[in-house]
Amino acid sequence: MTHPHPELGPPPPLRADGLRIIPLGGLGEIGRNMTVFEHAGRLLIVDCGVLFPETDQPGVDLILPDFTAIRDRLHDIEAVILTHAHEDHIGAVPYLLRERRDIPLIGTRLTLALMVAKLAEHRIKPVTMQIREEEHHTFGPFECEFLAVNHSIPDAVAVAIRTDAGLVLHTGDFKMDQLPLDGRLTDLGGFARLGREGVDLLMSDSTNAEVPGFVASERQIAPVLDKVFREADRRIVVACFASHVHRVQQVLDAAETHGRSVCFVGRSMVRNMGVARDLGLLRVPPGLVIDSRDVDSLPDRNICLVSTGSQGEPLSALSRMANRDHAIRIEEGDTVVLASSLIPGNETAIYRVINGLTRWGAKVVHKGVAMVHTSGHAPAGELLYVLNATRPSNMMPVHGEWRHLRAHGALAEATGVPPDRVILAEDGMVIDLIDGQASITGAVPCGMVFVDGLAVGDVGESSLKDRRILGEEGFITITVVVDAAAGKVVVGPDLSARGFSDVRSAFDEVQNRLADALNDAMRSGMTDTNALQQLVRRTVGRWVNERYRRRPMILPVVLEV
Numbered sequence: 001m002t003h004p005h006p007e008l009g010p011p012p013p014l015r016a017d018g019l020r021i022i023p024l025g026g027l028g029e030i031g032r033n034m035t036v037f038e039h040a041g042r043l044l045i046v047d048c049g050v051l052f053p054e055t056d057q058p059g060v061d062l063i064l065p066d067f068t069a070i071r072d073r074l075h076d077i078e079a080v081i082l083t084h085a086h087e088d089h090i091g092a093v094p095y096l097l098r099e100r101r102d103i104p105l106i107g108t109r110l111t112l113a114l115m116v117a118k119l120a121e122h123r124i125k126p127v128t129m130q131i132r133e134e135e136h137h138t139f140g141p142f143e144c145e146f147l148a149v150n151h152s153i154p155d156a157v158a159v160a161i162r163t164d165a166g167l168v169l170h171t172g173d174f175k176m177d178q179l180p181l182d183g184r185l186t187d188l189g190g191f192a193r194l195g196r197e198g199v200d201l202l203m204s205d206s207t208n209a210e211v212p213g214f215v216a217s218e219r220q221i222a223p224v225l226d227k228v229f230r231e232a233d234r235r236i237v238v239a240c241f242a243s244h245v246h247r248v249q250q251v252l253d254a255a256e257t258h259g260r261s262v263c264f265v266g267r268s269m270v271r272n273m274g275v276a277r278d279l280g281l282l283r284v285p286p287g288l289v290i291d292s293r294d295v296d297s298l299p300d301r302n303i304c305l306v307s308t309g310s311q312g313e314p315l316s317a318l319s320r321m322a323n324r325d326h327a328i329r330i331e332e333g334d335t336v337v338l339a340s341s342l343i344p345g346n347e348t349a350i351y352r353v354i355n356g357l358t359r360w361g362a363k364v365v366h367k368g369v370a371m372v373h374t375s376g377h378a379p380a381g382e383l384l385y386v387l388n389a390t391r392p393s394n395m396m397p398v399h400g401e402w403r404h405l406r407a408h409g410a411l412a413e414a415t416g417v418p419p420d421r422v423i424l425a426e427d428g429m430v431i432d433l434i435d436g437q438a439s440i441t442g443a444v445p446c447g448m449v450f451v452d453g454l455a456v457g458d459v460g461e462s463s464l465k466d467r468r469i470l471g472e473e474g475f476i477t478i479t480v481v482v483d484a485a486a487g488k489v490v491v492g493p494d495l496s497a498r499g500f501s502d503v504r505s506a507f508d509e510v511q512n513r514l515a516d517a518l519n520d521a522m523r524s525g526m527t528d529t530n531a532l533q534q535l536v537r538r539t540v541g542r543w544v545n546e547r548y549r550r551r552p553m554i555l556p557v558v559l560e561v
Contacts, residue, residue, distance in 0.1 A: 011430040011442025014038060018434040019165035021201070024446055025049065025065040026399050027427050030207065031088035033399060034065040035170070039163040040141040043073060045080040046159060046170055050091030051448075052311075062451040064092045067099065069428070069444035074100040078139040079129070082107035083149075083172030084156035085114040085243055094122040095451075102127050106137070106144075108155035113275045114243065133157055133187065147187040149174035152376025153243045154182055154281050158191075165433050166200030169390060173205050173399060175375065176382045179217040181246045182281075188389055195390040201438050202392035202412075206400030207377035209408035214381045216374040222250050224371050225337070229258040232335040234300040236260065237328075237362075239307045239318045240339040240373075242268035245276045247339050247373070248306055252284060255304045261290045265328065266308035266317040273306075295328070311340065311350060319349075322356030332361030339372045380411060387415040394438035396423040396431065474499025475553035476507075476544070478536050482518060483561050484527040489515050490561055493536070500552050510543045532558045 014020045019039045025032030031051035037044040051063040070077070080103055082090050093115060097103060104127045105115060112128050119126050131137060133148035143162040150156070151173050158171045169191070176186045208215075229236060236255075240247045255262045264270045276282035295303055305328065309318025318336075320326035330336070336357050338350070354364050367373045378386070387395070395417045397408035409422045423431055423438055428446025431438055475498055481491035493514045495507040517539045518532060526532060536556035544550055 008429065008440070008443040010444070011432070014432065015434055016040070017164055018432050019163050019168065021168070021203075021396075021431040021433065021438075022069060022444060023398065023425060023427055023429065023431075024067075024069065025051065025427055026088075027405065027425055027429075028400075028402050029427075030399070030401060032063060032065055032092070032427075033089050034092065035203070035398070036070060037142065037161060037168070039165060041076065042140040042142070043070065043077045044139055044142045044144075044161065045077060047083055047089040047172070048080055048092045048096050049086070049088040051088065062091065064095050064449040064451060066428075066446045066449050067096065069446065071099065074103075077103050078142060079104040079106050081144065081159055082111050082115060083159065083170070084108075084151055084153050085111040086153060086173070086241075087243075089173070090115050090118070093126075094119055094124060097122075097124050097126060104129055104139075106131055106139075108132065108146075108157060110153070110155035110245075110276065110279060110281060113279060114272060117271055117275055131157075134190075147190040148184055150177045150180050150184060150186045151175060152241070152246070154184070154245050154276075158187075160194055166436060167194065167198060168201045168203065168433070169194055169199050169392070170203045170398075171205050171386065173207070173377060175215045175378045176385065177215060177217050177374075179219045181218050181249065188385065191386055192389040195392075199390045199392040200436055201394045201396060201433055202387070202390050203396045203398045204383065204386060204408065205377055206383075206397040206404040206408035208375055208379040209383060209397070209400065209404045209411060211375075211379035212381065213379055215377075215379055216371065218246055218250075218374060220371060221247070221339075221374060222253070225250055225254045225339075226257065228335060228337060228365055228370070228372070229254045229260065229304075232301075232363075234331070234333040234335070235303045235305065236335045236337065237305045237307055237318070237321070237330075238337045238339055239309050242266060242272045242308050244340070245273075245282055248273060248276075249282055251304065251306055251339075252282075252288060256285050256288055260302050260304040261294075261298060262288055262304045262306060263290050263292050263295050264306050265292065269306060269308050269317075292327075300331075300334075309353070319353050319356075322353045322360075324360070330357055330360040330362050334360075334362045336362045336364045337372050338364065338366040341367060341373055341375050380407070383408060383411055384415060387412055387417070391415075392417060393436055394421045394423065394433070396425065396438065473550055473552040475555060476500055476540060477555045477557065478514070478540060479557045479559070480514075480518065480532075480536065481559045481561060482522065482529075482532065484522060488522065489518050493518070495540075497552070500550075509547070510540060513543065514539050529558045529560055 022036040025034040033047045033049045035046045106129050131146050133146050136145050145160040147158045149158045161168045174186050238251050264273055277284050307317045309316030321330050357364050395412040397405040405424055412422045413419055428443050429440050430442045432441045478493050478495050480493040483490045521535055533556040537554045540554050
């Protein structure tokens with residue numbers, strides 16, 4: 001396997017007969033999926049998603065791909081192909097369209113419907129083109145063929161991209177459920193046909209590459225849900241992704257069977273299920289779904305709530321229920337079903353929500369104790385089928401953390417892909433496909449772009465570092481007024497703190513030390529207020545370290561009379 005190193009510089013000019021692939025997200029992380037393809041001076045983008053922040057990124061709402069590498073080439077973009085409608089694949093589209101609003105969005109019926117609904121909230125009316133599996137469409141020098149894939153959302157597709165440089169197959173997110181609820185199988189026969197044609201580069205979903213075997217069918221979930229509904233005496237709350245139409249359908253079916261009315265909770269859940277119902281992808285029996293205002297008018301045993309928040313998101317409906325900060329209050333005997341997998345990195349938040357719900361007396365049913373969810377991503381056994389069906393000349397694992405990418409690379413080698421043709425790359429690495437050989441040729445600027453409220457890109461690592469310090473260590477402010485001409489402190493020093501200590505006398509010890517240090521410095525000729533502020537910072541910082549072994553943020557203010 002080949003992988004990047006820090007010394008990579010800008011890539012050389014792309015040969016006229018070459019294809020360049022630039023991943024701007026989705027490698028080394030679960031989310032932010034975005035890949036740029038370049039050929040004959042034109043660009044094609046596959047997916048444009050977001051990454052959700054971790055606990056060490058306080059105040060951040062979303063993390064976007066870095067558009068720096070393509071910002072001065074927006075006019076060269078032929079289209080953005082959206083493989084499916086999960087947030088980690090479409091969530092950053094509104095921010096890309098702010099930079100060029102007429103970029104065509106290519107997707108299936110449900111994908112575009114959910115995308116258009118999202119863009120309406122941003123007041124953007126996009127240019128769209130609806131496609132179906134087995135169709136061929138040309139976008140500039142890119143001839144694209146779309147293939148059906150089974151995933152945890154309907155209407156997902158893989159895309160085969162043909163250029164003069166060769167054939168690339170991008171699977172998108174997929175699994176190979178042999179008994180899918182909608183009967184829409186992953187087109188393994190189409191993959192094999194492309195394999196016979198000659199796949200020059202396979203880019204394949206790596207999320208479950210470490211998991212052996214084959215995925216459990218969605219149909220195995222229904223009997224478990226039926227048991228939960230049959231045994232519950234009070235309200236049932238089911239939390240799942242707002243895009244998981246199949247899981248919501250199973251919940252609706254169980255609710256209808258057991259005489260429960262259903263209420264959707266959470267803006268994205270209400271919006272997405274409305275779109276799915278309008279497209280005929282969600283069957284809703286008449287009178288089954290009720291408004292949230294009618295919940296309290298029915299007996300608890302006749303209520304089922306379908307909510308967002310299965311990943312412990314702080315502002316989601318389920319998290320607010322766990323914190324008693326929601327109109328719907330969890331009570332003793334309620335049943336809560338977490339019908340989703342744990343996304344890596346979200347474990348702490350999810351278990352915090354589980355503990356909060358349990359505190360109020362709820363019975364929490366999750367994947368760890370009952371089969372209420374099955375993954376939407378192919379495990380190792382299914383990935384091997386794809387590798388053997390396509391027989392790629394080169395293989396590049398995508399969509400996964402480093403452990404997933406390496407595990408998938410090892411599977412590729414086991415099926416006969418030469419080690420030097422298994423490309424392990426990071427976001428921003430440039431991969432060129434020339435004469436049938438894929439290799440890393442350089443790197444482009446590629447960082448994380450943070451969204452904080454309405455601000456995009458204003459918050460960087462420096463600000464996050466300050467936020468972490470403030471959150472973990474607190475801050476100390478020191479105000480002092482000096483008479484430089486007289487060489488003495490006139491007022492202060494006054495020390496105050498937040499998040500550092502609740503003891504009022506904590507700073508008595510350092511005040512005299514600080515005043516003496518300032519007086520000595522001014523008598524020695526130090527009169528510049530900036531220099532005096534540095535002296536204050538050093539003196540207080542040294543004392544805090546010696547006394548408390550802590551590193552709060554220190555904010556000195558020196559004023560001169």
